[in-house]
Amino acid sequence: MAKEYxxxxxxxxxxPDVKLNGQQYITCGIDVxxxxxxxxxxxxxxxFAYSSMRTGSSSPESSQKALxxxxxxxxxxxxxxxxxxxxxxxxxxMPFAHKTVTEIACxxxxxxxxxxxxxxxxxxxxxxxxxAIRIDEKGAVKxxxxxxxxxxxxxxGMEVFADLVCVPIEEVGQLSLTVEKEPPPVSxxxxxxxxxxxxxxLEEGWEVNKVLAAYCSAMAHRVVSLLxxxxxxxxxxxxxxxxxxxxxxxxxxxxxxxxALHPNIDAQIAGAIGAALFGKAFLAKGGK
Amino acid sequence: xxxxxxxxxxxxxxxxxxxxxxxxxxxxxxxACPEHVLFMGEDIGDPLRDVPVVxxxxxHRKKLRYSCASCKPSKEVKxxxxxxxxxxxxxxxxx
Numbered sequence: 001m002a003k004e005y006x007x008x009x010x011x012x013x014x015x016p017d018v019k020l021n022g023q024q025y026i027t028c029g030i031d032v033x034x035x036x037x038x039x040x041x042x043x044x045x046x047x048f049a050y051s052s053m054r055t056g057s058s059s060p061e062s063s064q065k066a067l068x069x070x071x072x073x074x075x076x077x078x079x080x081x082x083x084x085x086x087x088x089x090x091x092x093x094m095p096f097a098h099k100t101v102t103e104i105a106c107x108x109x110x111x112x113x114x115x116x117x118x119x120x121x122x123x124x125x126x127x128x129x130x131x132a133i134r135i136d137e138k139g140a141v142k143x144x145x146x147x148x149x150x151x152x153x154x155x156x157g158m159e160v161f162a163d164l165v166c167v168p169i170e171e172v173g174q175l176s177l178t179v180e181k182e183p184p185p186v187s188x189x190x191x192x193x194x195x196x197x198x199x200x201x202l203e204e205g206w207e208v209n210k211v212l213a214a215y216c217s218a219m220a221h222r223v224v225s226l227l228x229x230x231x232x233x234x235x236x237x238x239x240x241x242x243x244x245x246x247x248x249x250x251x252x253x254x255x256x257x258x259x260a261l262h263p264n265i266d267a268q269i270a271g272a273i274g275a276a277l278f279g280k281a282f283l284a285k286g287g288k
Numbered sequence: 289x290x291x292x293x294x295x296x297x298x299x300x301x302x303x304x305x306x307x308x309x310x311x312x313x314x315x316x317x318x319x320a321c322p323e324h325v326l327f328m329g330e331d332i333g334d335p336l337r338d339v340p341v342v343x344x345x346x347x348h349r350k351k352l353r354y355s356c357a358s359c360k361p362s363k364e365v366k367x368x369x370x371x372x373x374x375x376x377x378x379x380x381x382x383x
Contacts, residue, residue, distance in 0.1 A: 099335075101335045102330075102332040102333075102335070104332050104333055105332065105333050105334060105335050108333070140289075140333070140334060141289050141332075141333030141334065142289055142290065142333075143289065143290040143291075143292070144289075144290075144291060144292065144332070144333060145292035145303070146292075146293075147295055147296065148349075148350075149295040149297065149350045189297075189298070225296065226296065229292060229296075229301070229303070230290075230292065278335060278336075281336060285336070
């Protein structure tokens with residue numbers, strides 16, 4: 001069977017520092033995205049465990065699987081979790097969630113948790129949409145814009161390209177930065193057309209890294225124009241799967257003339273962290 | 289909070305821009321819209337807010353250019369029914 005270059009590694013993590021110790025609030029946030037699903041467990045608003053896996057064809061099943069995996073080996077059972085908040089596009093179909101919250105609010109709150117109060121502009125580059133969010137020092141949303149009309153500038157678009165050029169998705173970004181001279185960006189914004197444009201470039205004899213550079217810079221240019229609509233205020237951060245692709249991140253930074261903050265925890269789980277934090281807020285408000 | 293609903297494509301930018309701090313949930317804009325583009329619901333940016341705010345329906349977010357076409361004035365005068373209906377000036381169009 002042919003190798004699937006788009007297929008990224010699923011993972012889970014348990015905090016080495018935070019221990020189960022009679023905490024008051026045990027909450028969970030589950031972000032069911034179009035491409036990946038993350039479940040985060042928080043104890044009194046501290047990150048305890050998380051998992052990230054591929055979203056299957058059923059969002060109730062994916063969310064359950066991610067939750068079970070996040071709880072694995074932590075000594076917690078699902079019944080111990082007091083409040084579960086669902087977010088992401090699959091949130092509408094999550095039977096065991098106590099409440100659902102939009103991903104805009106969750107990413108704002110999650111970015112504030114990951115990057116601290118100085119972050120004011122968040123760009124979430126998800127599986128099939130892209131969100132530009134301005135937040136205040138508490139992580140509350142001030143201004144936002146969501147583009148989910150097409151897959152250009154999203155994780156799924158990048159997967160398609162990884163597969164086209166036969167480069168593992170985790171290496172795409174780094175490889176795209178090895179070009180000596182920046183090529184002109186691919187002109188098509190649509191992934192399907194951009195892919196045929198890239199196929200033509202490959203046939204013309206373009207190196208793989210050059211084709212990837214052309215795609216990464218097209219993606220960067222596209223999201224920068226969205227960011228400019230809401231306005232960019234320092235500090236600036238990127239969340240979502242594409243934040244792990246230096247080829248896109250570097251080009252966005254170059255175009256904005258502003259460096260993105262470096263996360264000390266996985267920026268892909270920002271939405272789920274935000275959801276778990278909202279869970280705590282709802283519990284504190286009386287469980288409603 | 290400012291909410292931008294809409295999209296950008298090859299032909300231009302089509303966003304309805306809502307200032308939720310100015311919205312008091314009176315629904316006048318919802319009633320004024322002949323295409324049922326607007327509705328009242330939970331604030332997307334602030335789930336802890338209790339008062340419902342105006343939102344753009346999922347269905348229309350991706351085709352605003354066409355949904356709003358029938359109301360767009362043909363001369364320079366801007367008198368979009370939804371914008372005029374709002375007593376607090378909470379609503380505008382980007383195009």
